[in-house]
Amino acid sequence: MSHHLLELENVTRQFQVSAGLSRGRGGAVVRAVDNVSLTLEKGETLGLVGESGCGKSTLARLALKLLDPDAGTIRYNGQDITDRSRSTMRPLRRRMQMIFQDPSASLNPRMTVGELIEEPLIVHEIGNRASRRARVSELLSLVGLSDYHASRQPHQFSGGQRQRIGIARALAVNPELIVCDEPVSALDVSIQAQIVNLMQDLQTGLGLSYLFIAHDLAVVKHIADRIAVMYLGKIMEIGPADRLFENPRHPYTRTLIASVLSPDGKRRQAAPATGDLPSPLAVPEGCRFHPRCPHATDLCRRLDPALQELGEGHQSACHHAASLPTIAPPEAKRQQPTPAERRMGLAIQARS
């Protein structure tokens, strides 16, 4: 039987919030990740979306064992790594790497780009000086930079180029799994597309698996094979990307999709969520989305729904998943493309 590349089973992680000066009693507990199960296959991209405080970054760190779970099991290639110590994790670290949101904050400004990309090779004691240099130049070309960039420092690069350096660093040790935490959200629109394309090319060329965390649904839909939607520490819906967008079966997913503002200026139907995200310190009883949910019933206020299978790996944690009204498919495309679309086509043709 083949194994999942990465498997999280009922993983929970909580944090003690310090009591502060004014309160005498012990601090509250935030359950950042609450009984989450998910899998990632070889060569697959799993998108993880959710708003701030939903626990997506904590989940990323758990997946890489940069944090230890309080409960649950983490398996990598079928091996249980939940209780592995730092030193026994070390050989595995070569196979799992991370790309961060802000490339300028994750690159040491005093090091040259060559040194930055070589560093992971030194840490993992790979090759000798000459072979490492050769690898650095190979990596630079892989991410669309040139050999002469190796002697420059990060501040001499634009945001997009810095993200390329971050990607080269992650690729240096030949990983199988890359956890990407908002890799394009700090970049300009025209640069985002370049980096997304680069990541897709690298995936095809090197057989990488991505756990791709982002709040931008349009980007996630474009890059991910499957998508998991998180809300206050819990997975609310998970499924194949197309299915999730065509037929979302959780009101929160519908809210997120309705919040995407597209340049055609037409907003999707489905009622936007009312109110703010509750504090993770005070997760509502029952279904945690019920105070903002237009479909909430008494059942939702009492009982926390579990994920239920809807077919083809599509799961939703909503009591009313099956009976939610169907949403009309996005309005039929105009017969005639707009003049702008025709010109865009021309521009696209010019690039290829």
Next chain:
Amino acid sequence: MTDPKTPPLLQVEDLRVSFGAGAHETRAVDGIGLTVERGRTHGIVGESGSGKSMLSLAIMGLVPDSGRIASGRIRLGGRDLAGLPYREMQAIRGKRIAMIFQEPMTSLNPLYTIGRQLSEAIRAHDRRASAREIRNRAIELLRRVRIPSPERRVDDYPHQMSGGMRQRVMIAMALSCGPELLIADEPTTALDVTVQVQILDLLRELQDETGMAMIFITHDLGVVAAVADEVSVMYAGRVVETGTARNIFEDAQHPYTLGLLGSRPRLDRNLHRLPTIEGAVPPPFDLPPGCRFEPRCAFATPDCAAACPGLRPFGGNHLAACFRAPVKEIAR
């Protein structure tokens, strides 16, 4: 349509904002024109380095000391603000033009309650009001930006509020003197997507109630499409295309606008690969000699590298700065 006799609320003409002098002079804003009508929203789209934030600071009279308005006019209801002494500008800022920013937390003082900070804004332009009256006005402002139980929240400190609530407070503060023009510089960029929609709705509703005009600065074309009546697209310190939202989103002429529109992934279609604009925005001290977009443009011809195109009309108020528009074929 507006009456041709009444001048637009804001008219920026040929504005240049420079830093440094002589050979080291760089122009963050280089010859920009902009018209904002009463009660309308003008969206300004651009990437980092396009000069969009500097333009808004210039309108507010807040160009940093290292820079200056080198030329041009900024007319507010016929009066030129560009050369106005500091004290006179002070009276206009806040009262006639107000501004909100991306990160409300950095604009709010963490040590004072929001009520006190609102009071400060109210008192700055009305020295005679009593403490009681000011507090009531602060509560009323919070109510207007739809903050639930404003009588209680007025005594909150900023850290007790969510990001969306803090942005509502900033909006309340900006509205405190009933400005004719609100400049919003990426006001929803730091917010979660579901909250972003709420803030955009709020701004629209407040605009309907007060009739104020807005300049809405953002890098996000989706946000512009949701709020703007008119749109200007900026690139490297210049406006490359301007027109109604419909002009820009359905009949874009400039290759840069087309590139921006095309490179966003969309929910309503599946693309195998995202179209990109190659390269990056040039820094202001190293601009190409001709059209600033020429090095990245798929339609560029040798002419484009020789001279910088000016804005040309494409019907109505739709203008684009491109020699090749309307593009029909790719340059070889």
